[in-house]
Amino acid sequence: MVEFLGGSSMKFLAYFVFVCWFTVPPVEGRVRHYKWEVKYEFKSPDCYKKLAITINGRTPGPSIIAQQGDTITVELKNSLLTENVAIHWHGIRQIGTPWFDGTEGVTQYPILPGDTFVYKFVVDRPGTYLYHAHYGMQREAGLYGSICVSLPDGESEPFSYDYDKSIILTDWYHASRYQQAAGLSSIPFVWVGEPQSILIQGKGRFDCSTPGIQADLCSATNPECTPYVLTVIPRKTYRLRIGSLTALSALSFEIEGHNMTVVEADGHYVEHFVVKNLFIYFGETYSVLVTADQDPSRNYWASVKIVSRNSNTTNGLAIFNYYPNHPQRNPPTVPPPGPHWNDIEPRLAQSIAIKSHKGYIHPPPQTSDRVIIMPNTQNRINDNVRWSINNVSYNLPHTPYLIALKHNLTHAFNPFPPLEGYDFANIVEINSFLYKPA
Ligand SMILES: [Cu+2]
Missing domain, CATH: 2.60.40.420 (Cupredoxins -  blue copper proteins)
Incomplete structure (x- = not known):
């Protein structure tokens, strides 16, 4: 193994070990x-x-x-x-x-x-x-x-x-x-x-x-x-x-x-x-x-x-x-x-x-792998004003979301249907424009 490592590689390995040794917090x-x-x-x-x-x-x-x-x-x-x-x-x-x-x-x-x-x-x-x-x-x-x-x-x-x-x-x-x-x-x-x-x-x-x-x-x-x-x-x-x-x-x-x-x-x-x-x-x-x-x-x-x-x-x-x-x-x-x-x-x-x-x-990283857009709005739902993210307002689920996700119970999410008269697409566009990775 050592044969494959030249002098500079060895130095790098030594440096790597040194850096890890001194910067990784005690687990x-x-x-x-x-x-x-x-x-x-x-x-x-x-x-x-x-x-x-x-x-x-x-x-x-x-x-x-x-x-x-x-x-x-x-x-x-x-x-x-x-x-x-x-x-x-x-x-x-x-x-x-x-x-x-x-x-x-x-x-x-x-x-x-x-x-x-x-x-x-x-x-x-x-x-x-x-x-x-x-x-x-x-x-x-x-x-x-x-x-x-x-x-x-x-x-x-x-x-x-x-x-x-x-x-x-x-x-x-x-x-x-x-x-x-x-x-x-x-x-x-x-x-x-x-x-x-x-x-x-x-x-x-x-x-x-x-x-x-x-x-x-x-x-x-x-x-x-x-x-x-x-x-x-x-x-x-x-x-x-x-x-x-x-x-x-x-x-x-x-x-x-x-x-x-x-x-x-x-x-x-x-x-x-x-x-x-x-x-x-x-x-x-x-x-x-x-x-x-x-x-x-x-x-x-x-x-x-x-x-x-x-x-x-x-x-x-x-x-x-x-x-x-x-x-x-x-x-x-x-x-x-x-x-x-x-x-x-x-x-x-x-x-x-x-x-x-x-x-x-x-x-922060210079580029992103994926863009996630989360428009946060107040929507009128059944005469109540409710906070929503991506047009979905939180309702207490019977199965906690993390557990539903683990067991692939996708029906447990039960989101609100998209609301009429709500310019969702436009908000997405604005956000994509603002947060497009460089
Ligand atoms: Cu808290």
């Missing part, structure tokens, strides 16, 4: 096992008592903390008694394990009441991700949490910090999620209205003196609704992993008197840029670095405001607590009001500032 990581029980419990995350879905008694659920290449196993018992459950691992690519993606009706069947199911998948990229329910509107009832994947030992990121912390932002409605869902599918459509509060890592505050609120359901002194506290040591730098799982609210997050340096967006390292307000939309995650470099004799407000819609929801507030001040000591200042809801300039500036970090650019 075998550790197995991280989680045991979860999902059930309904009365919770008062914003002082108002209502049913929430918890994991091991908590909402948000336990964080999944792993290193790149680790295998996550989640043994989930569905104790909701009368409802199915499915968990989607948001941002995890599920390479080789699409059946563990947790999108009920698409990749797998949901977990039936009383059943236990074991999800098993590899977290192959470092970064900040989320998990959330993917059955009905269970996510809005509190079934969600964070996934934090760090680099393997000995590898470093293109920034440094002393500690990290995950924070999930959500909007919280007092109406049950059934009421919300029934409104969405009613004709005419009924919107549940503005959320009653914003939760920061599962904690918010609703004004119990609001007229019409039943006194025994709302208590301002309930310890469940004390503000979320982020304790920091003066002069240390913190990586805040911020995710949003709101139902329908764009948010602005800020920490009074502190700038934030954005270093990661949706699991990708980005060129660093500094913001006063971080704008975040549902399903997104960011990592920002914050240094505790202000007067350490007091605490500061962290504030979350709804933007892009003129909402009357009170801003969500947390306490940015400088150790050793008392964690629940209110800052001496009025909380920052946040940007005006329709001030689009800083939002646009943030979007424009997001660029792949120079050391982590993966250029």
Whole structure:
């Protein structure tokens, strides 16, 4: 064999071995096992008592903390008694394990009441991700949490910090999620209205003196609704992993008197840029670095405001607590009001500032093997307005699509017939023109 390899080939082989040895990430990581029980419990995350879905008694659920290449196993018992459950691992690519993606009706069947199911998948990229329910509107009832994947030992990121912390932002409605869902599918459509509060890592505050609120359901002194506290040591730098799982609210997050340096967006390292307000939309995650470099004799407000819609929801507030001040000591200042809801300039500036970090650019292929066109439209179907892709709107199938595909059950797809008066061909043409490979 060696005879066929000349000097330069040998060098190439040596180089190839070297490159593979040093660039292929370690395949075998550790197995991280989680045991979860999902059930309904009365919770008062914003002082108002209502049913929430918890994991091991908590909402948000336990964080999944792993290193790149680790295998996550989640043994989930569905104790909701009368409802199915499915968990989607948001941002995890599920390479080789699409059946563990947790999108009920698409990749797998949901977990039936009383059943236990074991999800098993590899977290192959470092970064900040989320998990959330993917059955009905269970996510809005509190079934969600964070996934934090760090680099393997000995590898470093293109920034440094002393500690990290995950924070999930959500909007919280007092109406049950059934009421919300029934409104969405009613004709005419009924919107549940503005959320009653914003939760920061599962904690918010609703004004119990609001007229019409039943006194025994709302208590301002309930310890469940004390503000979320982020304790920091003066002069240390913190990586805040911020995710949003709101139902329908764009948010602005800020920490009074502190700038934030954005270093990661949706699991990708980005060129660093500094913001006063971080704008975040549902399903997104960011990592920002914050240094505790202000007067350490007091605490500061962290504030979350709804933007892009003129909402009357009170801003969500947390306490940015400088150790050793008392964690629940209110800052001496009025909380920052946040940007005006329709001030689009800083939002646009943030979007424009997001660029792949120079050391982590993966250029797309120069040409494509195949062009797939997916026009995304809103169609009127039986007096309902429904989102469609390629003129097909999603209907919950009896057989999950991935299973139908595997068993060649093509009738299980049951697409809507092409709609009359819909200029489908023209859209295809426009898209072909725009996306024709070079
Ligand atoms: Cu998601």
